[in-house]
Amino acid sequence: MKCKNIIEEISSYLDGAxxxxxxxxxxxxxxxxxxxxxxxxxxKKTIQIFCxxxxxxxxxxxxxxxxxALMQHLHQAKQIRHE
Amino acid sequence: xxxxxGRDATSRPFxxxxxxxxxxxxxxxxxxxxxxxxxxxxxIDDELQLVTAARAGDITAFEAxxxxxxxxxxxxxxxxxxxxxxxxxxxxxxxxxxYEHLPGFEGNSRFYTWLVRxxxxxxLMKLRKRRPGQLSLDQEIETxxxxxxxxxxxxxxxxxxxxxxTELHEILNKVIAELEPPFRIVFQLRDIEELSTxxxxxxxxxxxxxxxxxxxxxxxxxxxxxxxxxxxxxxS
Numbered sequence: 334m335k336c337k338n339i340i341e342e343i344s345s346y347l348d349g350a351x352x353x354x355x356x357x358x359x360x361x362x363x364x365x366x367x368x369x370x371x372x373x374x375x376x377k378k379t380i381q382i383f384c385x386x387x388x389x390x391x392x393x394x395x396x397x398x399x400x401x402a403l404m405q406h407l408h409q410a411k412q413i414r415h416e
Numbered sequence: 417x418x419x420x421x422g423r424d425a426t427s428r429p430f431x432x433x434x435x436x437x438x439x440x441x442x443x444x445x446x447x448x449x450x451x452x453x454x455x456x457x458x459x460i461d462d463e464l465q466l467v468t469a470a471r472a473g474d475i476t477a478f479e480a481x482x483x484x485x486x487x488x489x490x491x492x493x494x495x496x497x498x499x500x501x502x503x504x505x506x507x508x509x510x511x512x513x514x515y516e517h518l519p520g521f522e523g524n525s526r527f528y529t530w531l532v533r534x535x536x537x538x539x540l541m542k543l544r545k546r547r548p549g550q551l552s553l554d555q556e557i558e559t560x561x562x563x564x565x566x567x568x569x570x571x572x573x574x575x576x577x578x579x580x581x582t583e584l585h586e587i588l589n590k591v592i593a594e595l596e597p598p599f600r601i602v603f604q605l606r607d608i609e610e611l612s613t614x615x616x617x618x619x620x621x622x623x624x625x626x627x628x629x630x631x632x633x634x635x636x637x638x639x640x641x642x643x644x645x646x647x648x649x650x651x652s
Contacts, residue, residue, distance in 0.1 A: 344632040371568045372639070378646075379639040380607050382576055382588065388487035389585055395490065395504050402508050403482060407475050407515060 334362045339369045343376050467527045471518050478518075482511055485528060488609070489535050495604050496539035498593055499546070506542055510535035525615070532609050533619045536601070543597065568643075575646035591641040595634060602627055603634035 342359055345351040351359070363370050391399070463484075469477035489510055493503035513534050514521075521530055576584060592600055605616040606627070617627045 340636065341632070344628065344635060347635075368568050371570060375568075375571050375643065375646075376635055376639045378571055378575065379635060379642055382584075382642070383592075383603075383608055383638070384610075385576070386584065386588055386608075387581075388491040391487055391490055395500075395507075396486065398504060399482070399486060399508050399511070400479075403479075403511055403515075404475075406512055407478065410515065 334358050336362075336366060336369055339363075339366075339372070343373055346373070347377055347380065463527050464523070467518070467521065467523070470515070471521070478515055481527065485531060486511075488528075489531065492532065492535055492604060492609060493539050494589075495592055495608075496536070496597070496601055497542050497546075502539075502542045502546070506535060506538045509538045513538070529611060529615060532605070532611065533615075536605065536619050540601075569647040571643075571646040572648045575642075578646075587642070587645050591638055594641060595637060599630050599634035599637060602630040603638065606631050607635070 339359060339362060342351060342355065346356060346359055363373060463481070466477045466481050470481060486507065490503055490507050493506035493510070494500065497503050497506060510531065514531050517534075521527065572578075579587065592603070595603065601620065602616060602622075605611045605619060606613065611619065613624055613627050613631075616622075616631075617624045620627070622630075
């Protein structure tokens with residue numbers, strides 16, 4: 334397996350969605366190639382960093398706009414259902 | 417321990433050979449990032465109860481669902497539209513639509529996945545309105561494959577520990593905003609919102625191979641962009 338082939342398989346490898354024989358071949362290459370190892374390692378970290386990142390709290394104005402619009406709509410909808 | 421990769425062990429098991437590629441934080445002996453599964457505020461059972469109550473007209477239950485997911489839906493809308501005002505509209509429209517269509521929600525997927533799909537539709541409509549004729553998710557985008565091997569450097573064991581939360585958010589927002597929409601949206605749904613490849617394909621009306629291809633390139637492009645912040649020795 335060549336370095337260029339590694340790139341095409343990184344996603345499947347990191348997702349565990351790779352054929353076992355191909356995985357073995359890929360890992361054999363990684364064991365020998367530091368550059369590919371770094372690409373795979375930093376790609377894995379990229380996913381983890383985004384994945385572990387909590388969304389920031391909503392700005393107060395955004396939150397209050399959302400909740401007042403929802404409350405107005407929800408109470409109206411409830412009234413209509415009961416009529 | 418579950419990691420982001422292992423949260424859905426059936427569809428996304430993570431096989432990484434050791435010792436060469438150890439999990440983030442493992443080498444430093446420091447605590448690794450908390451897996452999302454442990455940060456989720458409540459179990460799915462609780463979500464089902466809230467959804468059932470909301471369907472029966474319990475506004476408080478629906479409010480609880482809104483409070484639970486408003487931050488994530490806002491982040492999703494921001495990442496797709498890249499515009500705060502649009503993101504606010506998208507979030508509001510998504511929750512209103514979800515409430516309106518709640519009686520038709522059959523529970524075949526998680527409520528959150530269903531909500532994400534509604535929000536994505538709203539966000540894409542907004543984006544298309546803002547840039548008519550410019551956004552086509554299935555367009556082919558040429559990528560310089562050779563560039564993926566440039567800037568290959570060690571990031572050290574855990575780049576997350578070198579930045580505070582605010583700095584990290586700024587970096588992540590900046591790099592994701594630089595991605596072309598077809599890559600950005602697929603990455604958002606697949607790796608941030610954790611939809612499966614099939615769910616992502618369905619939500620975006622793309623084929624499964626197209627989702628896989630965009631996801632691969634999105635991951636590689638983001639890796640490349642983050643390299644300048646996270647390479648060992650860089651702190652800003």
